[in-house]
Amino acid sequence: MSTSSIWHGQVPPSVLTEMSRGSLIETLGIEVTGIMPDSLHGRMPVDARTTQPAGVLHGGASVAFAETLTSVAGFLAVDRNRFHVVGLEINANHVRPVSDGWVHGEARALSLGRSIQVWEVRITDEDGRLVCISRCTLAVLATPSRY
Numbered sequence: 001m002s003t004s005s006i007w008h009g010q011v012p013p014s015v016l017t018e019m020s021r022g023s024l025i026e027t028l029g030i031e032v033t034g035i036m037p038d039s040l041h042g043r044m045p046v047d048a049r050t051t052q053p054a055g056v057l058h059g060g061a062s063v064a065f066a067e068t069l070t071s072v073a074g075f076l077a078v079d080r081n082r083f084h085v086v087g088l089e090i091n092a093n094h095v096r097p098v099s100d101g102w103v104h105g106e107a108r109a110l111s112l113g114r115s116i117q118v119w120e121v122r123i124t125d126e127d128g129r130l131v132c133i134s135r136c137t138l139a140v141l142a143t144p145s146r147y
Contacts, residue, residue, distance in 0.1 A: 013031075041104065044065045073107045077112055081145075082142065084144065
């Protein structure tokens with residue numbers, strides 16, 4: 001088993017949380033919960049901030065969660081003194097409703113190119129059942145990170 005990592009340097013989850021203060025990420029209650037050698041993990045509450053009027057997780061909240069995880073992952077995967085990542089495209093398939101608790105997300109790189117990154121995010125409920133599957137494409141810009 002390889003111990004190599006896709007990340008450029010180390011940034012603890014607590015620093016990522018602090019960077020999110022005053023943003024949509026904080027408003028939705030999104031948290032980074034783990035940085036593994038080849039994936040980023042997070043969670044988001046299913047509550048009044050993230051549900052639709054029918055009482056289940058809003059698809060837009062799932063997309064915001066997925067894009068947050070991929071943006072953070074992209075940020076961690078580049079030399080932040082030289083590069084900044086921005087979202088280009090995101091899609092999502094919502095496969096199961098959730099009405100309470102937490103959803104958990106795992107972002108994994110499908111491709112880490114010099115100018116484009118492609119990530120997949122699997123969002124699951126507390127029982128590990130698939131809620132949403134998303135793919136996000138990020139552009140890697142040759143400018144220092146703004147985060």
